Amino acid sequence: MSAADVPLLALGAGVLGAGGGGEPDRVGTILARRLGAGCHPVVALADLDPDATVVPIGIVGATQVLGEKLPAGVEFVETVAAIERWTSDRPDAVMGIEGGGLNGISGVLAAVELGLPYLDLDLMGRAMPRLDQFTWTAAGLPLTPCALAEPGGQVVVVDRVGPVALERTVRSMVSTTGGWAALALRPCRARELRDACITGSLARARRLGRAALAMGTGAPPEDCAATMGGRLLGSGRVTEVAHRPVPGGFGRGSVTVIDNTDGAVLRIESENEYLMVLVDGSVTATCPDIIALLDRHQARPVGVESVRSGIEVSVLVLSAPDWWCRRPDRLARVGPRAFGLDVDPVLIGRRRRPQEIGRAG
Amino acid sequence: MSGPAVPLAALLSHPALAGLVVLGDGDSDPTSIGVETVVARSVATASEAAPRALLVLLTPVEATDWKMDAIIRQAHVAGASALVLASTSPLPLSASALARRLALPVYGTDDPFTTGAVARDLILARGSHTAAVINDTVRALRRPAGDVEHLVRSLAAAIAHPIHLVDATGHQFAGTAPAPPIDPAELRRLPIDAGAQVVPLADRLLITVPVPLGEGPGVWLGAEAPGHLPADAAAIGAALEVAVHAVGRQLAVDRLADERDARLRAALLGELADAVGAPPPELRRRAIHAGWSLDGWHIGIRVNPRTAVDTVARRTEVLAALADQGLHCEAVEQADGWAVWTSLDSEPAPTDVDRVAKAIRRAHRALSTTLSASVGVGAAHQGPSGLVRSLAEANDAARLAESRPASGYFVHIDQLGLAQLLLAWTRTDTFQPAARTLLEPLAGQPGDLLRTLTAYLDAESSLVEAAAVLGVHRNTVAGRIARTETLLGVRLDDPETRLALHLACRANTSG
Numbered sequence: 001m002s003a004a005d006v007p008l009l010a011l012g013a014g015v016l017g018a019g020g021g022g023e024p025d026r027v028g029t030i031l032a033r034r035l036g037a038g039c040h041p042v043v044a045l046a047d048l049d050p051d052a053t054v055v056p057i058g059i060v061g062a063t064q065v066l067g068e069k070l071p072a073g074v075e076f077v078e079t080v081a082a083i084e085r086w087t088s089d090r091p092d093a094v095m096g097i098e099g100g101g102l103n104g105i106s107g108v109l110a111a112v113e114l115g116l117p118y119l120d121l122d123l124m125g126r127a128m129p130r131l132d133q134f135t136w137t138a139a140g141l142p143l144t145p146c147a148l149a150e151p152g153g154q155v156v157v158v159d160r161v162g163p164v165a166l167e168r169t170v171r172s173m174v175s176t177t178g179g180w181a182a183l184a185l186r187p188c189r190a191r192e193l194r195d196a197c198i199t200g201s202l203a204r205a206r207r208l209g210r211a212a213l214a215m216g217t218g219a220p221p222e223d224c225a226a227t228m229g230g231r232l233l234g235s236g237r238v239t240e241v242a243h244r245p246v247p248g249g250f251g252r253g254s255v256t257v258i259d260n261t262d263g264a265v266l267r268i269e270s271e272n273e274y275l276m277v278l279v280d281g282s283v284t285a286t287c288p289d290i291i292a293l294l295d296r297h298q299a300r301p302v303g304v305e306s307v308r309s310g311i312e313v314s315v316l317v318l319s320a321p322d323w324w325c326r327r328p329d330r331l332a333r334v335g336p337r338a339f340g341l342d343v344d345p346v347l348i349g350r351r352r353r354p355q356e357i358g359r360a361g
Numbered sequence: 362m363s364g365p366a367v368p369l370a371a372l373l374s375h376p377a378l379a380g381l382v383v384l385g386d387g388d389s390d391p392t393s394i395g396v397e398t399v400v401a402r403s404v405a406t407a408s409e410a411a412p413r414a415l416l417v418l419l420t421p422v423e424a425t426d427w428k429m430d431a432i433i434r435q436a437h438v439a440g441a442s443a444l445v446l447a448s449t450s451p452l453p454l455s456a457s458a459l460a461r462r463l464a465l466p467v468y469g470t471d472d473p474f475t476t477g478a479v480a481r482d483l484i485l486a487r488g489s490h491t492a493a494v495i496n497d498t499v500r501a502l503r504r505p506a507g508d509v510e511h512l513v514r515s516l517a518a519a520i521a522h523p524i525h526l527v528d529a530t531g532h533q534f535a536g537t538a539p540a541p542p543i544d545p546a547e548l549r550r551l552p553i554d555a556g557a558q559v560v561p562l563a564d565r566l567l568i569t570v571p572v573p574l575g576e577g578p579g580v581w582l583g584a585e586a587p588g589h590l591p592a593d594a595a596a597i598g599a600a601l602e603v604a605v606h607a608v609g610r611q612l613a614v615d616r617l618a619d620e621r622d623a624r625l626r627a628a629l630l631g632e633l634a635d636a637v638g639a640p641p642p643e644l645r646r647r648a649i650h651a652g653w654s655l656d657g658w659h660i661g662i663r664v665n666p667r668t669a670v671d672t673v674a675r676r677t678e679v680l681a682a683l684a685d686q687g688l689h690c691e692a693v694e695q696a697d698g699w700a701v702w703t704s705l706d707s708e709p710a711p712t713d714v715d716r717v718a719k720a721i722r723r724a725h726r727a728l729s730t731t732l733s734a735s736v737g738v739g740a741a742h743q744g745p746s747g748l749v750r751s752l753a754e755a756n757d758a759a760r761l762a763e764s765r766p767a768s769g770y771f772v773h774i775d776q777l778g779l780a781q782l783l784l785a786w787t788r789t790d791t792f793q794p795a796a797r798t799l800l801e802p803l804a805g806q807p808g809d810l811l812r813t814l815t816a817y818l819d820a821e822s823s824l825v826e827a828a829a830v831l832g833v834h835r836n837t838v839a840g841r842i843a844r845t846e847t848l849l850g851v852r853l854d855d856p857e858t859r860l861a862l863h864l865a866c867r868a869n870t871s872g
Contacts, residue, residue: 240454244425254427256455265462267455269427278427281434281459341427 012205013104020273021101021127022063058097065179075182096122099201125198125321221314288320366395385460385467557598661739661751665698796865
């Protein structure tokens with residue numbers, strides 16, 4: 001890949017962020033600068049030796065702070081150095097931890113900074129808020145030992161904890177330091193990764209980004225949805241944005257959009273990402289399908305943090321990474337009930353209800 | 362279980378459901394939405410079919426929760442006519458927009474259990490509603506009522522609807538005035554011995570029962586129920602039938618007290634009129650006790666209804682009409698009307714008298730919509746004897762007013778001298794034909810007998826004076842008078858005959 005691909009990737013990663021995961025633009029700017037006029041190799045799992053060592057790298061914490069507390073530029077290198085010292089494993093390739101939002105491309109930036117090829121795999125295939133929503137956790141693989149490096153220079157290695165305890169450690173570290181940190185998870189062999197990761201999120205981001213760019217400005221929302229391979233749920237003006245703080249948890253919110261063709265009332269429930277769409281009171285889409293609000297005029301994703309009353313949006317749903325939907329226990333981790341929404345998952349492209357899928361499988 | 366459809370508007374207008382708050386889709390016309398049943402459910406089962414139901418949710422849902430949208434949707438899919446939520450907090454925009462889009466009226470209550478139970482009784486015509494209303498009515502009747510107004514007010518509270526008492530003319534005299542007023546013809550059409558009648562009016566139901574007074578249906582006890590809720594109307598009817606006996610009894614008790622007071626007042630005024638000179642101290646004491654101030658200046662007013670009315674019952678009406686014009690008056694029932702007066706502390710200036718007279722005139726006009734009466738007003742006089750005198754003048758004036766439709770059946774004595782008063786008498790519609798008949802034989806006779814007779818009587822029966830006025834010889838006058846006596850068949854030495862002829866002449870010449 002080259003610097004010319006970065007805008008496409010950033011745009012597509014934003015769509016896969018489902019409203020969350022942080023804006024990829026800043027990471028994109030740094031990535032484009034690092035790439036300069038050169039190219040960087042992106043490989044598939046089949047291209048690697050089964051014994052090759054792969055390390056998943058990304059950014060955790062409050063992603064908005066990234067704009068205020070700029071990277072020192074050595075965070076990725078330092079996390080990998082720390083994990084290398086701890087495990088004596090020298091990585092041969094870098095993969096992503098999260099398929100959407102800024103982490104959709106931060107793994108690539110890490111690979112560039114480390115001078116290692118980027119393996120187009122990640123642990124989510126979209127943006128999600130919690131570390132227990134990694135495919136490794138769902139597949140029973142450990143996340144530790146892992147290393148964190150924050151922009152102030154502090155480096156922490158965490159080992160021998162489960163995903164819930166790791167989550168607690170990571171959050172307390174970033175909240176008392178720079179607000180965000182580079183995270184390198186347990187280095188593993190390439191053969192371990194078969195059926196334990198989401199494949200091709202970067203390629204998907206590229207496709208989505210190309211579709212969004214190709215549309216240019218003022219494209220009909222139906223076309224926009226079709227080009228992205230998703231379904232248009234409605235398109236119109238945002239009439240209400242409500243935020244409700246939840247004690248001890250992420251704040252909840254809802255966005256109301258009145259469709260400007262048939263007057264349907266769309267209510268989009270959100271946490272860090274958009275989680276569910278009700279059309280005229282019927283649950284029409286839920287996570288883990290990717291719910292995206294696209295600015296009607298620029299075809300750019302509108303995040304949970306930046307959506308405002310009065311803007312014109314198209315509400316799209318794109319299919320969830322297939323890996324999550326193949327087994328009910330995986331779906332339970334990322335479905336609406338995992339976010340406290342008491343409904344069964346409603347997924348596009350899946351006529352059968354998830355429970356029946358489980359029984360059939 | 363479902364009954365005939367009841368308009369949602371009727372249900373909502375019932376006082377027991379007045380606490381419902383409109384939360385969503387207040388735009389739908391509730392008169393066009395029918396409700397056949399009430400379904401009360403917890404949230405979890407809201408998706409079961411509830412066609413044409415008032416769907417009452419018993420557990421509150423946070424208004425901002427996305428489940429609110431889902432509930433509205435499910436109520437719509439279930440076929441509900443309206444949704445009642447167990448909370449009155451306002452809906453967020455998405456939920457209210459959805460309610461409007463699905464044309465589903467959404468209401469809120471803090472007490473969904475009671476709302477559901479009341480609505481169910483009202484829609485399904487349950488006996489328990491009737492029993493509850495009758496029970497409340499009996500309890501209200503058990504409390505002692507000071508008067509019929511008080512009784513009707515506590516009845517209205519028990520029945521939870523406006524209650525009124527009207528007489529056969531449609532005049533409301535206790536409770537809440539029906540608006541718009543009831544057509545008395547509507548009441549007269551109703552059978553008097555069939556208990557409570559439900560009369561559907563344009564915008565409401567009138568439930569009415571004749572009050573048994575022993576002399577035909579003079580008074581009706583009625584309730585107004587907005588909208589058309591048959592179950593409620595039946596319950597109100599039953600309650601009114603229970604209450605009507607207590608109302609009848611209270612009316613009789615009130616009447617007895619009024620009659621006694623009227624008799625005492627009439628006797629007191631009679632004694633004052635009969636008293637020679639200053640009234641004795643005992644009489645003064647009773648007058649003061651009755652609230653009459655005898656020593657000031659008084660302007661007597663006589664109000665004589667032009668048709669027979671119950672002067673005891675309608676005395677307050679007259680006083681109220683005068684009070685509306687700022688006149689504080691006393692009124693005493695008389696055989697053919699009321700002797701009324703207003704008292705002043707000092708001798709009134711002509712402008713004061715004029716102001717009082719104008720106020721009386723306005724009161725008379727206001728009264729005329731319900732009570733057609735002739736009104737006479739006396740001059741202002743001082744003291745107890747002055748009161749009697751002014752009342753006597755007012756009485757004369759009222760009699761005079763009876764035959765003067767042109768002046769609006771109103772005569773104020775101050776505006777005519779006593780002579781004019783007498784003269785006015787001769788212009789009355791009854792006197793003039795009589796005068797013409799009396800003098801008929803003189804017409805067409807030679808010698809201008811009518812003019813001669815008039816001059817002669819005007820000159821105090823002096824031939825010489827009359828001859829001078831007429832410019833003829835006195836023998837001519839004597840001859841003409843003799844001829845007149847013959848033609849009329851009268852003798853002019855009789856003073857009564859003289860007076861009658863004199864008046865007849867006046868009427869003829871001036872008329």
